[in-house]
Amino acid sequence: MIRFDDQVAIVTGAGAGLGRSHALGLAARGAKVVVNDMSQADDVVTDIEAAGGQAMAIAADVSNGTEVFDMVEAVIDRWGRIDILINNAGILRDKTFAKMDMLDFTKVIMVHLMGSARCCHAVWPIMRKQGYGRIVLTSSGSGLYGNFGQSNYAAAKAAMVGLMNTLHLEGARDDIRVNTLAPTAATAMTQGVLPNAALDLLRPETITPGVLYLASRDAPSRTILAAGGGTFAVTRITETQGVLLDEDVTPEAVADHWAAITDPSGAEPLENAFAQTRKYALRAAKAKGVALDW
Known part of the structure; x- marks a missing residue:
């Protein structure tokens, strides 16, 4: 009780x-x-x-x-x-x-x-x-x-x-x-x-x-x-998996990929703002073949 x-x-x-x-x-x-x-x-x-x-x-x-x-x-x-x-x-x-x-x-x-x-x-x-x-x-x-x-x-x-x-x-x-x-x-x-x-x-x-x-x-x-x-x-605040626009980082590319960017499949909460930064940096590093010890 x-x-x-x-x-x-x-x-x-x-x-x-x-x-x-x-x-x-x-x-x-x-x-x-x-x-x-x-x-x-x-x-x-x-x-x-x-x-x-x-x-x-x-x-x-x-x-x-x-x-x-x-x-x-x-x-x-x-x-x-x-x-x-x-x-x-x-x-x-x-x-x-x-x-x-x-x-x-x-x-x-x-x-x-x-x-x-x-x-x-x-x-x-x-x-x-x-x-x-x-x-x-x-x-x-x-x-x-x-x-x-x-x-x-x-x-x-x-x-x-x-x-x-x-x-x-x-x-x-x-x-x-x-x-x-x-x-x-x-x-x-x-x-x-x-x-x-x-x-x-x-x-x-x-x-x-x-x-x-x-x-x-x-x-x-x-x-x-x-x-x-x-x-x-x-009520939960989550972030979609998102899409990495590696070569064509333009507003037109954002528009073209909007459905995938907003796809709720796999959306998850993030522990803090730094976790979001880490997510983006690691994805960019992987796409560019950059070693990122993080």
């Missing part, structure tokens, strides 16, 4: 919706929970304590580095450790790109991307010293696949995948596992976007079990877990 006894978890944006559900779920399984939100955090703490759990409310703006640092310091002062960080805080400023004010673009990036990065950066040395940590970033279908009128939100959410991939590599030695949730849920952010019948099915409580697994001791790492309505799936 998955339990979080003696562990401390921070959940950002936990005053309502998905964050509230995650906080309640962690507390129900024994975690001491930091409920971070600019409003409603005290209500969630009251609910957790009424059920016999332990929690504290901190109204820190995740896009403000000083406030994030102070939040982490307060957690360490009270409970002495931080085992889990659930980056859930977010905002929307939807508008088509042509009509979007770049201040709204920047604000969404600051909360979603920089807010997640600041929180990760603040807990990182603590988790490294402990030799243990579980971090969950929050992306979305908009970030993975795009969505009309959400260029700012989609860009920020796509960035979660890049952040996860690198933190996974840098944290592996210290058993810091980093994963990304891509949820579809009925929250204040989706009201007016989804039909009522769908909202009834896509309750946050149908998603939180996936987060609890990603935050557990036996969690995977570098996984994009999509979730909604009780369905859980994994």
